[in-house]
Amino acid sequence: MSTTAKKSLNPLSPKERIKVPRQLMPEQPADERAHTFTEVNLGYSAELAQQEALRCLECAKPTCTDNCPVGVKVKDFVEKIVIGDFLGAAATIREDNVLPAVTGRVCPQEDQCEGKCLLSKKVKPLGIGYLERFVADYEQRMGTHIVPHALPTGKKVAVVGSGPSGLTVAGDLIQKGHAVRVFEALHEVGGVLVYGIPEFRLPKQIVREQIAYMQEMGVEFETDVVVGRTVTVDELLDEEGYDAVYIGTGAGLPQFMNIPGEHLNGVYSANEFLTRINLMKAYKFPTYDEPMLDLHGKDVAVIGGGNTALDAIRSALRLGARKAYVIYRRSEAEMPARAEEAHHARQEGIDFQMLTAPVEFVSDGKGWLTAARCVRMELGEPDSSGRRRPVPKEGSEFDLPLSVAIIAIGTSANPIVQSTTPGLGTNKRGYIQASEETQRTTRKGVFAGGDIVTGSATVILAMGAGRRAAKSIHDYLTTGDW
Amino acid sequence: MFKIIHAAFLAPGIKRFVIEAPRIARKQKPGQFVILRIYEEGERIPVTIENSDPERGTINIVVQAAGKTTRLLNSLETGDSILDVVGPLGKPSEIANYGTVVVVGGGVGTAMAYPTALALKKAGNRVLSIVGARNKELVILEPEMRAVSDSLMITTDDGSYADKGFVTDKLRRLIENGTRIDLVIAVGPIVMMRAIAELTRKENIHTVVSLNPIMIDGTGMCGGCRVMIDGKSEFACVDGPEFDAHKVDFAVLVQRNGMYRDAEQRSLAEFESAKAREPEAACAVTTTSEGDQR
Numbered sequence: 001m002s003t004t005a006k007k008s009l010n011p012l013s014p015k016e017r018i019k020v021p022r023q024l025m026p027e028q029p030a031d032e033r034a035h036t037f038t039e040v041n042l043g044y045s046a047e048l049a050q051q052e053a054l055r056c057l058e059c060a061k062p063t064c065t066d067n068c069p070v071g072v073k074v075k076d077f078v079e080k081i082v083i084g085d086f087l088g089a090a091a092t093i094r095e096d097n098v099l100p101a102v103t104g105r106v107c108p109q110e111d112q113c114e115g116k117c118l119l120s121k122k123v124k125p126l127g128i129g130y131l132e133r134f135v136a137d138y139e140q141r142m143g144t145h146i147v148p149h150a151l152p153t154g155k156k157v158a159v160v161g162s163g164p165s166g167l168t169v170a171g172d173l174i175q176k177g178h179a180v181r182v183f184e185a186l187h188e189v190g191g192v193l194v195y196g197i198p199e200f201r202l203p204k205q206i207v208r209e210q211i212a213y214m215q216e217m218g219v220e221f222e223t224d225v226v227v228g229r230t231v232t233v234d235e236l237l238d239e240e241g242y243d244a245v246y247i248g249t250g251a252g253l254p255q256f257m258n259i260p261g262e263h264l265n266g267v268y269s270a271n272e273f274l275t276r277i278n279l280m281k282a283y284k285f286p287t288y289d290e291p292m293l294d295l296h297g298k299d300v301a302v303i304g305g306g307n308t309a310l311d312a313i314r315s316a317l318r319l320g321a322r323k324a325y326v327i328y329r330r331s332e333a334e335m336p337a338r339a340e341e342a343h344h345a346r347q348e349g350i351d352f353q354m355l356t357a358p359v360e361f362v363s364d365g366k367g368w369l370t371a372a373r374c375v376r377m378e379l380g381e382p383d384s385s386g387r388r389r390p391v392p393k394e395g396s397e398f399d400l401p402l403s404v405a406i407i408a409i410g411t412s413a414n415p416i417v418q419s420t421t422p423g424l425g426t427n428k429r430g431y432i433q434a435s436e437e438t439q440r441t442t443r444k445g446v447f448a449g450g451d452i453v454t455g456s457a458t459v460i461l462a463m464g465a466g467r468r469a470a471k472s473i474h475d476y477l478t479t480g481d482w
Numbered sequence: 483m484f485k486i487i488h489a490a491f492l493a494p495g496i497k498r499f500v501i502e503a504p505r506i507a508r509k510q511k512p513g514q515f516v517i518l519r520i521y522e523e524g525e526r527i528p529v530t531i532e533n534s535d536p537e538r539g540t541i542n543i544v545v546q547a548a549g550k551t552t553r554l555l556n557s558l559e560t561g562d563s564i565l566d567v568v569g570p571l572g573k574p575s576e577i578a579n580y581g582t583v584v585v586v587g588g589g590v591g592t593a594m595a596y597p598t599a600l601a602l603k604k605a606g607n608r609v610l611s612i613v614g615a616r617n618k619e620l621v622i623l624e625p626e627m628r629a630v631s632d633s634l635m636i637t638t639d640d641g642s643y644a645d646k647g648f649v650t651d652k653l654r655r656l657i658e659n660g661t662r663i664d665l666v667i668a669v670g671p672i673v674m675m676r677a678i679a680e681l682t683r684k685e686n687i688h689t690v691v692s693l694n695p696i697m698i699d700g701t702g703m704c705g706g707c708r709v710m711i712d713g714k715s716e717f718a719c720v721d722g723p724e725f726d727a728h729k730v731d732f733a734v735l736v737q738r739n740g741m742y743r744d745a746e747q748r749s750l751a752e753f754e755s756a757k758a759r760e761p762e763a764a765c766a767v768t769t770t771s772e773g774d775q776r
Contacts, residue, residue, distance in 0.1 A: 185699065224567060254703075279698075286748060416701060
């Protein structure tokens with residue numbers, strides 16, 4: 001609903017709004033939080049949220065919404081915060097985003113809504129992420145969400161993978177009256193939200209609450225099902241009576257560097273390191289049975305510059321690491337991680353070794369990692385990604401003593417679904433081919449989205465794909481047209 | 483929850499469970515495995531599928547008590563449940579009519595060798611099986627293996643049953659006798675599989691082994707199960723678990739399986755001391771590591 005025709009509920013003039021400073025996010029002090037997994041950001045109070053909401057310029061053409069992969073109606077929900085209708089604000093967000101408590105915490109807002117905020121031409125952008133998080137948490141605390149009940153259409157949809165894109169598809173389709181069942185390979189629902197992103201950035205209780213809400217809406221979940229192995233896509237369509245299948249299996253296989261010593265004990269993929277901590281709670285060993293290496297007093301490094309890399313190394317710090325390094329081959333400006341995470345990591349004492357790359361992992365002679373042999377890099381001409389290509393500096397080799405190295409340089413496509421679904425087209429890197437507009441694959445009735453189509457990206461981009469897929473699945477189910 | 487509809491010891495410390503898992507039962511093929519988690523705080527461990535009954539919707543798994551999780555598992559009885567069972571995982575064995583195949587099962591590995599031997603027999607092969615165990619009590623699935631083999635040779639380390647010696651002795655004998663062998667499949671402890679690989683490498687006999695590294699998810703996501711095959715990294719859970727024995731770096735496998743030995747021993751010691759406070763008798767102790775369920 002557009003507000004341009006109505007008189008704004010915001011009492012301030014545009015000039016006054018610009019003068020209100022961006023409200024800071026209260027956070028746990030860095031020296032305290034570096035030893036605990038409790039959340040770093042504490043969230044706005046109602047007062048802070050309402051003060052921040054006053055800053056919105058209520059643009060006639062809101063670039064924030066245009067830049068949101070799921071199209072959240074930012075100025076509408078922010079206006080409701082101004083007048084204190086927090087539950088209404090939450091309902092407005094939910095029309096476009098089924099996981100507001102998640103995206104309010106993990107979206108790279110600086111590249112999306114906030115990046116295009118008109119305020120940022122003069123002052124700091126509106127704290128859209130912080131506001132979204134506030135209303136989602138408020139709604140959760142009140143325990144009252146509006147559960148929509150659509151008339152059943154009699155159609156059934158199978159969603160493969162319970163990460164952000166699968167949950168979005170499920171949430172959108174259940175509201176259209178379709179029956180939805182989500183299949184998850186692991187024993188817990190949530191995909192990367194539960195095995196990948198650590199507690200201090202996204203408490204698992206938040207994810208569980210969002211999933212409980214989806215169950216309330218009627219979404220069914222089945223864990224311990226590896227589609228492609230336990231049941232195939234064809235069996236879902238032909239034997240289990242699903243009218244459409246959405247594949248949102250995520251990026252999958254961790255990439256390694258193919259340098260000597262990668263098999264040493266103490267060398268982890270970020271996926272394994274984070275899965276042991278987040279999904280298996282290995283940091284609570286021996287209360288939980290899954291073990292991990294004891295990091296107390298040890299020197300640990302992560303290789304990579306994305307959010308996963310920072311999640312891993314900040315977890316290592318919290319598990320008692322003495323030194324915690326980020327080794328990244330480009331400079332900090334090229335790091336793909338969210339700006340806030342890099343800032344938090346520095347505050348916590350993470351040592352950034354930029355323009356550095358390992359060339360070998362050194363063994364103690366008994367199969368255990370003892371150092372990373374590294375070279376320093378300098379930036380040369382731009383490469384295919386548009387970023388300046390790092391080139392090794394001659395004679396710069398040095399050994400960085402380490403007990404644990406975590407490799408976080410990206411992932412490649414998991415082939416299980418593709419290889420067991422005849423006729424499902426893939427690109428040359430093994431990702432599933434799907435239309436950017438409709439998320440349709442080359443197989444009738446089969447849709448795909450998220451990292452399994454694009455390669456590793458963000459939670460919100462996966463959710464955007466999920467929204468588009470839900471819309472086109474609904475079209476397909478109601479018209480039968482392909 | 484996955485219900486145990488029958489549980490019985492096959493040998494001291496080795497128990498067979500028939501588990502209600504209709505989806506897995508429908509899809510299971512020889513050479514595949516499941517990953518299970520017994521309770522909320524439990525770890526995920528890979529376990530051999532010995533057999534399945536698609537009509538009844540059940541799978542059979544065979545578990546040797548070694549660490550805490552497998553001991554807990556082996557204390558479960560008919561009517562109990564397992565929290566999570568996921569599978570079937572891994573690529574199935576490649577079944578074809580090769581001619582003469584030697585199937586080698588060492589210890590609890592015999593449970594994984596059995597369905598492959600059965601499928602190879604059905605595919606028209608001459609199946610010569612060799613089953614090895616430490617002693618008479620630990621020889622498992624003898625009648626089953628006999629039923630699917632043209633010939634079954636048994637060895638025990640201590641000579642308490644059949645022939646004293648190792649499975650490699652029997653294989654060497656076959657080779658020395660001039661038996662034409664088109665394929666060897668070996669499933670068992672790493673030392674056994676490595677010894678088989680060394681023996682057949684010299685003779686240029688194609689040999690397949692089923693590897694058992696530490697795993698978490700079993701779908702390729704974590705990369706913890708990476709093994710060195712022909713100098714390259716492969717994931718046992720999705721690229722295996724069966725690999726060309728002559729390309730496997732067994733030293734790396736042994737090294738990586740020892741990564742959590744301290745934690746495993748601590749877990750086990752705490753479990754045993756808690757158990758000792760209960761009146762129940764402790765399970766039989768073996769020297770197999772927790773990851774070594776084949």
